[in-house]
Amino acid sequence: MIFVKVEGQTSSIKIADSLYTLGNYAEAIKTYQKITKKDQYILLQIAKAHKAKGTYLDALHYYEKAINQDSTVASSKLEYAKLLVTTNKFKKADSVYSNLVATHNNNPNFQYRLGSVKKKLKDSTAIQYFETAFRLDSTHQKSCFEVSMHYLRKRKYNLVSDIANKGLSSYPENPELLNVLAQNYLLRKYYTEAIPYFEKLLSLNYTNEFIHASLALCYHKNYDYDLAIAQYQKALKYNDKVPIRYTRMAQAYESIKKYDEALDSYKAALTLKDVPIDEDLLNIAMVYRHQEEWEKAMAQAKLALKENPNYARAQYQLAAFADAYYKDPQTKLDYYNLFMKKFGDDTDKGKYFNFIVKKRITQLEEEIEANKKTIERN
Template sequence: MSRFYLFIFLLIASQAEAQEVSALAVADSLYAVGNYSAAIENYERIPSKEESVYLKLARAHQAKGTLDDALINYVKAASSTDEVIAMNEYGKLLITKGKFKEADSVFTKLISVYKTNPEFYYQRGRASENMPSDIKINASDSTQERTTTLFPYLKDYQKAVALDSTHQKALSELATFYLKRKDFRMVEKLAFKALESYPTNVEIIGTLAQSYYYKGWNEETITWFEKLLELGQSTQFIHEKLGNAYFKDRMYEKSIEQYLEALDFSPEDWYLHSILNKLYNYTEDVDKAEMHGLAALEFKDLPLSDEQYTLARTYELKKDWKNAMKYVNFSLKENPKNKNAEYTKVIVADNYYEDRRAVLKLYEDFIKKYSDSEYAKYDPVLRLARERRDKLTREIFMADDEEE
């Protein structure tokens, strides 16, 4: 009789186990296809959960975006044979949630056991970088010692790279750190080290391109920003910086292409319209220059003096003297000290006004105002103004003789 009861017990137990395995399989299948809510429901139905189930629940909640529930389940999962996996994922999620102190503690514990795992150092560096710190510096410390004292997370990133010279994320963090401090030599050293093992790392290439951009090396700037485009990257920042690099090399058509691409990201960006206004002036496509100049005025808040001046130059190129005078006057009203705008007004008046004596007076006033400046004798604008003043004087004198 006892054998019969034992048989029944084992049968019931095996059926319960089969149901539990079935529920787990269903939940795993739902998770695999992205149906996280249904997967969570099935995981929760499992009556006696092992730590591995809590790990699955944590992952499902994280994928769904219910991060607080994910954290709770990671803690429950962290006591199993999968403890390292759970703790690692738990620490990363703490960083995502902005719980940097707790994350730092988690990875410090992991490092105490797994001292040669570069990823744990990298993750602790991420947590440490965002933690407030009360740091004191010794005057006797070297520059390197002061840097690592001020920014303790650098040691973790450096340790990660020391343990794995191909650790792309740690190398990227270090390169970004040195870029912010304009230590371009270190940026390039780290970037090329990363690219040796991963030549298409767009984050590293972007950092390297910025290094050359801020360093002023235009040819290299163009090379690396173009590389980003080849790799399918397209952001307003990339197109603006590449457009500016083309502009510096007087490659105006290419520059226009990039600024138009940038404009697709921000159609009401007054600055982009203003740059395009200038670029189309250079290519003498005055209709497009006018269009972008007017857009810049429409989208920009005050002050508008620079944009009004650029638009005045556009109308000057179009020989639309009335509008040229209108916008140069607007520009000077906002910024009376703009010497270029003052001279543009004289040029426009020379073409727009019929009264030659009034125009001559404008030239004389301009020359008088700027003749006492420190570099007046080297000023090409003053030279041109004097030449035109002398010619106008002769024309007026000859006209007076003819009338007599």
């Protein structure tokens, strides 16, 4: 009778295991439940089946029963802790992982997972466990990322580079570490050095708004304007409500003398801004200047001054546009004198332009005087 009972139980386990393997979790659970003597293996299989079909609270219950039956099996505790994290039971998961770390302190995975839970709990000691995991295993990519990001936030750039490159040496295509290094150079304004890392991310098919926008800026600062424009356009497909992106794209178009496209981009930026737009209006004026459309340039400069009457650069450019547009030296002089009237005594706003304006005023006064003498002689 004992033999028949044992043989029947073994047969039930095989059937249940087969059902579990095929993904028929509900039937597997029913079959496991019929087994009268449930050792830790059976309890764990029931827990795993519940986890697989998404009945997490039942799964946690059976993991607990299995651990109570034998608390020395680390793998049971690990699976239990993972599910605790999945169900947002972070404090309990912290307790289980702490126990695993205490008994297996040379296991980098346990150190990393405890750090992850500490991070969820906003516990500042999390970094200690990430660093220990990385010290125990320099190929541990996730802990390497956490440590390098920690020091990136602290702006310890050289340390970030050392740590992230150490991780990449064992896995050169880790997108998280490539992203960390790209940001590390970007924050330092080392645009040329950042480019290969952003390009590598794109080659690995990791694309998002941040990558395209950042790479666009790097290309722009590296004077690769066509490449920058292409990346700005891709970034705008993710989010077309970013005025600074249109402004930068306009500047890139302007640099390669595509003035119509530059104007369109500046105007797009203007429509999105709910902050002072004097500078953008003057940017449009400067594009018209390149096209030698002086009346339009003057109109835009006046709009900029209407937005900000104390905008010295706009006042100077208005005078310069008038200088190019009008033939009458007196009219030109009036614009320059207006600048001096507003900013001549301002040692801050007008300082940069004062020398140029004074020199041009002297030239125009001499020209006007020469014209008077010519008239008198005739």
